[in-house]
Amino acid sequence: MSKPITLWGHAGGPNPWKVIIILEELNLKYDHKMLEMSDVKKEPYEKICVNGRVPAIEDPNTGITLWESAAIIEYLIETYGQDKDLTFTSGPEKFLVKQWVFFQASGQGPYYGQAGWFAHYHPEKLPSAIERYREHVKRVLGVLNKALEGKQYLVGEKCTIADLSFIAWDMMLPWMFGEAWAGLDVENKFPNYFAWNKRLLERPAVQAAVKAKAAVSKI
Ligand SMILES: N[C@@H](CCC(=O)N[C@@H](CS)C(=O)NCC(=O)O)C(=O)O
Missing domain, CATH: 3.40.30.10 (Glutaredoxin)
Structure with missing residues (x-):
């Protein structure tokens, strides 16, 4: 390149x-x-x-x-991806990576987006809509928490795009929940998710993105 x-x-x-x-x-x-x-x-x-x-x-x-x-x-x-180390190119793992990448795009992104929209941008305050999408966010956190039981990463023994695709929306959770964020107690209620997210955030590439975003955006 x-x-x-x-x-x-x-x-x-x-x-x-x-x-x-x-x-x-x-x-x-x-x-x-x-x-x-x-x-x-x-x-x-x-x-x-x-x-x-x-x-x-x-x-x-x-x-x-x-x-x-x-x-x-x-x-x-x-x-x-020279050595394909952020994905799997054969076996069930190849499709399991796709499963999580599709789930992120269809099951995480749109619900998190609506949770942010109704909390911050919708012209009327609609508590039932805010509640509905926050419940969806909690459901996604629950799914990830269960899937990660006894595991470091979603697919196989290594970090893949399946894991990395969730981070950008997860970075926005405190903004999405506002004052309700602390009450969610993610560390204790979703411990597998919490440890996984922390593990991903420690990666130098993720840190570079976090820093670059912080330089241009407050959310
Ligand atoms: N499914 C799309 C979603 C893209 C999307 O919604 N992008 C937002 C910004 S993060 C956007 O462009 N919003 C502009 C709008 O809705 O008008 C993807 O994953 O690329």
């Missing part, structure tokens, strides 16, 4: 940071172009992502333009 990948992202939204974690893990050169939310659903960005959402990438080394964060991280791993 010789030329940097362009990543179209946003300062606060989690999905571009999910991609940045993988770019950092793979030690790839990239240029993070941060858009305002008011610019994603119009030209010129809609020419890059017809869905008008970030992230999207443009990779001049292969000519691809790609959006949807899960598709992007699979592309990066398959194209640039």
Whole structure:
């Protein structure tokens, strides 16, 4: 790889940071172009992502333009993951990685997103909506906690994109729950999840993304 990948992202939204974690893990050169939310659903960005959402990438080394964060991280791993150490390429593990990557994109992201939306952005205060999506977040934490019983990582004995894809949304939990966050007592109620999340956050690539996000966003 010789030329940097362009990543179209946003300062606060989690999905571009999910991609940045993988770019950092793979030690790839990239240029993070941060858009305002008011610019994603119009030209010129809609020419890059017809869905008008970030992230999207443009990779001049292969000519691809790609959006949807899960598709992007699979592309990066398959194209640039030299020794495939962040995934599995055969056996049941190959599909178990996909299972968790799909679950993150369909079962974590949208519910966490709605929990954040109703707590912070919805024009009316709707306690029942806030409660509904916070319950969904707790359910996801419960699923991960159960799956991680007696295990360090979701698939096999190593860290993969299955694990790494959850972090960017998990980083936003304190913001999402506000004052209710401390009362959730994640460390004691979801101990396997808590230890796993801590383990992932200690990775240098994740730390690089956490620091870069903190420099441009408060959430
Ligand atoms: N499923 C998409 C979700 C992308 C997404 O919702 N991105 C947010 C920012 S994190 C966005 O662009 N929102 C703009 C909007 O909804 O108008 C993915 O994983 O890439």
